[in-house]
Amino acid sequence: MKSDQEFISYFKYRFDMIRFQTTKDYHQELKSNADYQQAQKNSRESEW
Numbered sequence: 001m002k003s004d005q006e007f008i009s010y011f012k013y014r015f016d017m018i019r020f021q022t023t024k025d026y027h028q029e030l031k032s033n034a035d036y037q038q039a040q041k042n043s044r045e046s047e048w
Contacts, residue, residue, distance in 0.1 A: 001007045 001010065
């Protein structure tokens with residue numbers, strides 16, 4: 001990197017990418033958990 005400004009720009013870019021991916025992964029995990037809980041609820045209801 002040739003300058004501090006270039007380093008800062010790159011750092012911000014990488015930070016935003018990581019934040020985006022982490023948020024995306026978190027929401028995917030919430031969705032998976034919700035789907036699993038719904039499937040468990042459906043299976044319990046069908047047993048009755």
